[in-house]
Amino acid sequence: MKRRTKTAAAAVLMIAFTFLVLFLFQALLVPKYMSGVREGALIQEYYRETTKHDVIFIGDCEVYENISPVTLWEEYGITSYIRGSAQQLVWQSYYLLEETLKYEKPDVVVFNVLSMKYNEPQNEAYNRMTLDGMKWSSSKAQSVKVSMTGDENFASYVFPLLRFHSRWSELTKEDFRYMFSRDTVSHNGYLMQVGTKPVTTMPKTEILDNYSFGENAWQYLEKITDICRENGIKLVLMKAPTIYPVWYEQWEKQIEEYADKNDLLYYNFLETMDEAGIDLTTDTYDAGLHLNVEGAEKLSKYFGKILVQECGLSDNRKDEALSEVWREKICAYEAEKEQKYRESEQSGNNQKG
Amino acid sequence: MLFTSLEFILFILGVFVLYYIVPKRFQWKLLLIANVFFYACAGIGGMVFMGVTIVTSYAATVCMDRLQKKADNCIQSQKGIWTKEERKAYKKQVKKRKRNILLDCLFINIGILAILKYTNFAIANINGIAAAFTGNGVLAYTDFVLPLGISFYTFQTMGYVIDVYRGKAEAERNIFKMALFVSFFPQLIQGPISRFGELKETLYKEHNFVFKNVLFGVERILWGYFKKLVIADRILVAVNTIIGQPSEYYGFYVFLGMIFYAVELYADFTGGIDITIGIAQVLGINLTENFERPYFSKSIAEYWRRWHITMGAWFRDYIYYPMSASVPVMKLSTFTRKHFGEAVGRRLPVYLVMFTVWFATGIWHGASWNFIVWGLLNCTVILISQECRPLYEKFHAKFPKLKDKCGYKCFQIIRTILLMSVLRLLDCYRNVPMTFCMFSTMFTRFNIGSVLGGGLLTLGITVYDYAVVGLGVMLLFMVSMLQRKGSVRERLYEKSVVVQYFAVLFLLVAIIIFGAYGIGYDANQFIYNQF
Amino acid sequence: MDELIDILKNLHADVDYEKCTALIDDKILDSFDLITMIADIHEKFDVIIPADEIIAQNFNSAKSIYSLIERLLDDEE
Structure with a gap:
């Protein structure tokens, strides 16, 4: 009997050690997104939040580079989080929302409608940046299943080592440093950018064969609408004031109709740029694709007012506990702003004071 | 299912577990079910052809066996009555009848193989000849799909039928057992081509879980995956680049392509056979070796005794x-x-x-x-x-x-x-005139300088990849040298459990991390899979 | 028997066919030699060796080859 238990114990030990070794290699080889492409780090930062949010933003770079939750707090006492990621597709937005609702129930959800143009899975790299950061849940499993491109498989999401093993020849110090912990790169989901690159030319509008949004995209927009309704959440649709990629008039009509039919608020900030004070010669760092921090703050001030008026959001600045938490966030925000301005001055890019 | 797909790995894990759980008398039946499942995944249509092979071969072997037994009884009963000439004449007649059965069976099965595999080739040649006269082809191509492993299982089964004809093997009376022999799934992808007389010794037996066998089998499987994924699939990228763009990659590149392909084919083919034989070993079944360190051959005749031995x-x-x-x-x-x-x-x-x-x-x-x-x-x-x-x-x-x-x-x-x-350049360029042309550029166009001065890095793999291939080949070489003195696994078995564990762990980790699989690497078929 | 030794010497002159009993096992005669030998045997002894008799135990020594030839000649009579 003793020999048998010895053998069993040895077997268990060996299996456990094998998993440990593989786990360590996985921690080493997965991309950390702490520099360069920091977008990949966004999704998993949500789970560090200790307090609730009145507003949750979902969508692609048009939310996470154009809206500043810190500004919303500073101006209006709105608590918010941007669950955005690179080229986040509408079904990914839905499942992120479904997952978020397991953690909290916000008063308002804002969805940026640009992603309606994508009806099918697009790009494996973007998939990974949106999906790998999610904690495992039925929402994640579903999101992975519907997002996978032709050459992906589910197992590589369960064991990211199977996808990222080939990074062994690209390892940097960063991979070792951040094996078990990550820095925070965003401010409640806002990825700060400084610098100015003005818009000089307007984008060419191609003529499309078909302007209708796809069945799949509509299906998930309906699901977003339904889940908000079921949970008593006000859904607000938005289109960010950036001119690339092109937002077609035909698309605009479809969204307006949808918003009308479902009694949803919809704000196309391309139409109200002047009102918001956004100037695409000074407020964008990449010639019109995204806003820089000044542009984001302006848009946030403008949008925040609308949210307070239309959605009845309360000012949370009286709450001591919340204020405490957000004071720290403001500190970090200002610190990064300062640092980025310094850096850009040094490299001579910034022409503003 | 490719050997290197996740589905296949899960499939064999499932087979292994079930094999040692079911009552031992069901083990061979479980394997038959596994064969059917495996084959169905490759396309249900192909199963029809395998079914024909099984049924015709079963009928032929049982008929011949019965004929022979009847004849033997007859001769025995007529002992002392028949003259030598009468006996000889009778034997001749029996042989002729058996021969007819054999020829019918061969005709059907080789015929199926020939039609499915060579019709388009024949048509291409006919069209080529016609085009020389009329400028146009005359026949349309077929879209026959080759059933998985047809070249292998047809040959394996015809070998069995011929062995029964010759009296070297006894006909298997249980058609399901015979079907198991024909369709044994590890062999379908690239062999080895087994002989019934040898394989039946272990294929139908009841197998106990023998740890040493299972361990050796697993080690062999891992070794096969190592060769296939770490070495073969990695260098294949460079090979494909060279042969895919002959206008750019000539001269010394052709020589390199030749060497890389030699490495790639060896690692891929012997790796696949390792996986095959390893799987069989875990199941307690012995398959014949198909390679014996062929690159240590000193002559071409010796090479063909060591490479693809069963073929x-x-x-x-x-x-x-x-x-x-x-x-x-x-x-x-x-x-x-x-x-x-x-x-x-x-x-x-x-x-x-x-x-x-x-x-x-x-x-x-x-x-x-x-x-x-x-x-x-x-x-x-x-x-x-x-x-x-x-x-x-x-x-x-x-x-x-x-x-x-x-x-x-x-x-x-x-x-x-x-x-x-x-x-083997003929295998690379797949076109006879082009092969000769590219071969001659090795001697007429000198570009060693540009190749070694950065050209190597334009082939789709990095300097790290070359390092991994180099180290992998060195490891292969060392193991081959060790093998000349006896089984490497046996020597490993004598070492402590810790050493054995780390050897296996090393292989596993090397495969997972350095394997050329996943996004960014094409899923490559084994070279011999189209057979 | 001498004629057989002649045939064998024609293939490999330096082998001691009186003593050697592992012509196949030791890879002294390869498959090419075997089929050349069969043609020569047919020529000299007028007997056809059937394919299923081309096995190691029949060809491992000059003696066993000779017994095979004798057996086949016997069968024919």
Whole structure:
């Protein structure tokens, strides 16, 4: 009997050690997104939040580079989080929302409608940046299943080592440093950018064969609408004031109709740029694709007012506990702003004071 | 299912677990179900053809067996009554009937294989000839899909039928057991081609879980995956780049492509066989070896005794010897000796048989001219080296000590590797004129400088990849050298559990991290999968 | 028997066919030699060796080859 238990114990030990070794290699080889492409780090930062949010933003770079939750707090006492990621597709937005609702129930959800143009899975790299950061849940499993491109498989999401093993020849110090912990790169989901690159030319509008949004995209927009309704959440649709990629008039009509039919608020900030004070010669760092921090703050001030008026959001600045938490966030925000301005001055890019 | 797909790995894990859980008398039945499942995944349509092979072969072997047994009984009962002539006449008649059954079975099964595999090749040639006269092709191509493993299982089964005809094997009376032999899933992808007499010893037995067997099998499987994923699939990228753009990659690139392909084919093919034999070993089934360190061969004849051994043995036992010993060839031999003298007379029939066998070998590899030319070139080189034998013997008589010198042996080995690699260019470029053209650029266009000065990094792999391939090949070489003295796994088994564990862990981790799989690497078929 | 030894010497002159009993096992005679030998045997002894008799135990020594030839000649009579 003793020999048998010895053998069993040895077997268990060996299996456990094998998993440990593989786990360590996985921690080493997965991309950390702490520099360069920091977008990949966004999704998993949500789970560090200790307090609730009145507003949750979902969508692609048009939310996470154009809206500043810190500004919303500073101006209006709105608590918010941007669950955005690179080229986040509408079904990914839905499942992120479904997952978020397991953690909290916000008063308002804002969805940026640009992603309606994508009806099918697009790009494996973007998939990974949106999906790998999610904690495992039925929402994640579903999101992975519907997002996978032709050459992906589910197992590589369960064991990211199977996808990222080939990074062994690209390892940097960063991979070792951040094996078990990550820095925070965003401010409640806002990825700060400084610098100015003005818009000089307007984008060419191609003529499309078909302007209708796809069945799949509509299906998930309906699901977003339904889940908000079921949970008593006000859904607000938005289109960010950036001119690339092109937002077609035909698309605009479809969204307006949808918003009308479902009694949803919809704000196309391309139409109200002047009102918001956004100037695409000074407020964008990449010639019109995204806003820089000044542009984001302006848009946030403008949008925040609308949210307070239309959605009845309360000012949370009286709450001591919340204020405490957000004071720290403001500190970090200002610190990064300062640092980025310094850096850009040094490299001579910034022409503003 | 490819060997290197996740589905396959899960499939064999499932088979392993179930195999040792079910009552032992069901083990072979479980394997048959596994075969059906495996084959169905490759396409249900193909199962029809395998079904035909199973049914016709079963019918043929059982009929022949019954005939023979009846005949034996008859002869026994007529002992002392029949004269020698009567007995001989009866035996001849029985043999003739058995022969007819055999020929019918061969006709159907080889016919199926021929039609499915070679129709388009025939059409291409007919069209080519017609186009020379009329400018147009005359026949439309078919869209036959080759059932998985048809070349392998057809040959394996026909070998069995011929063995029953010859009385070398007893017919299997249980059609399901026979079906298991025909369809044994690990062998479908690239062999080895087994003999029924040998395989039946372990295929149908009840197997206990023997830890050593399972461990050795797992080690062999991991070793196979290591070769396939870490070495073969990685260097394949460079090979494909070179042969895919002949206008850019000529001269020294062709030489490199040749060497890389030699490495790739070896690692891929022997790796796949390791996985096959390893899987069988875990199940307690013994399959014959298909390779014996072929790159250590000192001559081309020796190479073909060490490379794809079961295929060579099949052609030898079922075509080469029978054809050589057949009445027509013997008659031809007599005729040519009479009319053309001893020298020609001895050679002509042998040459005829050799060219036939190598033509068949070539065309078995693929339905296109480059394979046929490859086969015939192999044959030519073998015959030339045969003719040169007296010269070699004279040479070695003059320098008797040279044969045993290490340097000379190395020379012989490198010569053989280079020769076989050159011939395999036909497999790379898949086009006979282009192959000869590219081969000649090795001598006419000199670009070593540009190749070594950065050209290597334009082939789709990085300097790290080359390092991994280099280290992998060194490991392969070391293991092969160790194997000459005996089984490496046996020696490993004698070491402590910790050492064995870390050896296996090393392989596993190396495969997972350095394997050339996943996004960014194409899922590559085993080279022999199209057979 | 002498004629058989002649045939064998024609293939490999330096082998001691009286003593050697592992012509196949030791790879002294390869498959090429075998089929050349069969043609020569047919020529000299007028007997056809069927393919299924081309096995190691029949060809491992000059003696066993000779017994095979005798057996086949017997069968024919």
